[in-house]
Amino acid sequence: MLPDEPRSSADPSPEGGPPGCFRHPGTATGISCTRCERPICPECMVPAAVGFQCPECVSRGHAGSRRATTRFGGGLAGDGGLVTRVLVGVNVVVWLLAAYVLTPQLGQTWSLFSAGRDVLGGPAGIADGPDQWYRLLTATFLHVEWWHIGLNMVVLLWLGPPLEEALGRLRFLALYLVAALGGSTFAFLVAGNLMNSVGASGAIFGLIGATIVLQLHNRGPLAPVMAFLVFNLVVTFSRPGVDWRAHLGGLVLGTLTAAGLMYAPREHRGPVQALVVAGALAVEAALLLIGMSLYGA
Known part of the structure; x- marks a missing residue:
């Protein structure tokens, strides 16, 4: 140098x-x-x-x-049931508040309540306009009886983790919320002139439908989940006071959304899955707007 x-x-x-x-x-x-x-x-x-x-x-x-992903494009997580447990926790906290702390205010302000313009004092609740549309979501986290939340949360803990592990956290959460809103908007469309209901059953039925789609995709056994679906449908249509509309809406929207998420082509999976979720939300918005034209001011 x-x-x-x-x-x-x-x-x-x-x-x-x-x-x-x-x-x-x-x-x-x-x-x-x-x-x-x-x-x-x-x-x-x-x-x-x-x-x-x-x-x-x-x-x-x-x-x-390359980032490791689940088989349906979601991000891998060390714990496949985190979102499921968070959803259970939120439902339990809301139930405790409604049953023991904010009684009856929370139940009155968060329920899936609607009274159309033909009802004395209407329109009220969801039919009253956008300021009340939050009920479509809050009602799906609201329960009154202990057995109601108990049954729903047991099924959520059973069906949630396998779906969350397969889809990834974000896609699973989107599926859950789409199914929940599907039940609420369909119930409003059918019975929005006079209705009042609560519960996560629409979302739970959506997870049942998603589990059937997952089993079909994986060519797994269908008998157990199909028997469970038939049993729940029998209970839905045979017991008085059960909102079959929310159950049916959640089942249909959840099943269709799951099919779009799981059967999206691999080479364009992300954009197609985003369009599937956006399309489901658009359908639910259409159900809401049609219901408003029937019952709103």
């Missing part, structure tokens, strides 16, 4: 000691990155399968790798 040539920070020191780290020239080190062979100090060492790598090489390696 000529006397006037600048010295590289990676070169040995004049005393013949080890080179300095390429990021921290003042720190001498005897370790080099196994990929780019630049000297790296303990602060910059990233353990690799063989030796150590520098942070830049590690970042480039991650940028070139």
Whole structure:
């Protein structure tokens, strides 16, 4: 090296000691990155399968790798049931508030209540306009009787984790909410002139339909889930006071949405799945608007 040539920070020191780290020239080190062979100090060492790598090489390696996904395009998560447990927790908290703290205010303001313009004092509730449309969602988290929330949450804990693991957290949450809103909007369309109901049953029926789609896609056994669906439909149409409209709406919208999510072509999966969810929401918006034309002011 000529006397006037600048010295590289990676070169040995004049005393013949080890080179300095390429990021921290003042720190001498005897370790080099196994990929780019630049000297790296303990602060910059990233353990690799063989030796150590520098942070830049590690970042480039991650940028070139594909993100691991579920079979339907969702992000992999260490715990496949997180969203399911959060939904159960929200339902239980709302039930406790409605049953023991904010009684009866929460039940009155969050229920799927609607009175059309032909009813004395109407329109009221959902039929009264956009300021009340929040009920379409809040009613799906509201329960009154302990056995009602108990049955719904047991089924959610049974069906939710396998679907969440297959779809990924975001897609599973979208499916749940679409099914819940499908039950509410269909119930409003059919009975919005005078109705009042609560519960997550529309979303639960949507998960039952999604489980059938998943079993068909995986060519798994259909008998158990089909028997469970038939049993619940018999109960729905045989017991008084059960809102069959919410059950049926959630089942149809949940099943169709699940089919779109699971059978979307692999090469265009993301955009197609987004269009499926958007299309389901558009159908529900149409049901709401038609209901408003029938019952609203």
